[in-house]
Amino acid sequence: MTCDEARQLLHAYIDDELDIATALRIEAHLPDCPKCRKELEAARAVGRAVAQRGIYYPAPSALRDQLKRAIRSEMGKTETLSQPWFPTAWWKRPMAFSGLAAAMLLIVCSVMFFLPAHASRGEIDDLVGSHVRSLEENHLMDVASTDQHTVKPWFAGKLDYSPPVIDLSAEGFPLIGGRLDYLDQKKVAALIYHRNKHVINLFIWPGDTTPEVDVAQGFNLIRFECKGMICWAVSDLNAGELQQFADLFKAQKAASTRS
């Protein structure tokens, strides 16, 4: 093993993430190479510095107690809230049950035959993952502009379709830029909007779909179709305002193509 190879794998070696054969090759290299040994020891020393006592921030006990109370009160709320949906012991009443069963069967059939499939958990997680990544330092935008006539042409040549780009500043949702993103190994357009201090990512790719609303990991997601494009809006914004954003986007697009 050359020194360069060894140095690339050194950290995976420290973290015990290499297969045995590769680890043995590193171990064979180390006795001959003071440079790699020094780097290994320095990385270990840094690791120990981080892992030592006194660096960690355990949860304060007040937070622990506060959370216990919060969880219990939240569960209490859910219990009362969900009662209208689950009226007392409906399954004990045969009439209600058969009615409900028939209704459910009808819904299931119509969903199966007339509607495209719902978004999978995997797709939802990918969308949320992309949204969160965009919040990391310097990952939000590839092109920063509030001008739709700058953002739209930027996508040309990067995608084989042209996503609708609309500024909604006047409506309180300023466009702040665009980004090329990957979802399930396909390239998609991502438009970034602000609403007060919240960030909205609007992912766009061609296709047809049906409206859907979802919540995952504390984020709201809304799917809608706009001029032959599937659009997913993802944000920590409340569901009402995010829906307002989706409706505005659709309405403005419809208006701009008519004129």
Place this chain on the structure above:
Amino acid sequence: MSLHAAASKFEMAVLEHLDAAHNLARWLMHSDQDAQDVVQESCMNALRSFDSFRGGDFRAWFLTIVRNTSFTWLRRRKSSSGPVSGQSLEIGAEIAADGEVYDPQAIAIRAVNVDLVRRAIAALPEVLREALVLREMENLSYKEIGKITGVPIGTVMSRLARGRMQLQALLMEMDQPSANKSFRRARDDLR
């Protein structure tokens, strides 16, 4: 499972991993109060989406939520202090893959100063910091860290390598605070 049983199961799982959640949030947010607020909000988010948790690794699932909530807060805070700069993706990716290697003994001597170590970790870019926190403080595998931070295992590896290199430099080159005063000042600067 009855609601009550689900609630107590959730409560037990959250409390078991509360230290990990708080530690991660504290390192991302740089402030005690923000960390606690983020943990509280994460906990409520987790509770609301608990039915989407399909068994498996609760810690990784919960830490993912804590991390996502932290980034949401950080971004919100940043955008309130002015427009976000539109620089592109590359920044931060190419920092000193080939940095200086310091004497392990000298690092160990400096590492005795806990305040200095904390300041140095806090000065790392956030994606390197979170990788180091999850690896060195929580002993998570690359796979688990990749899942929580939403990146491939290879990226986890290079972030840890870069994190350790940069932390060496910070530890060796930062001023050693002679008293708590300067530490507090540095911490306040970070806020």
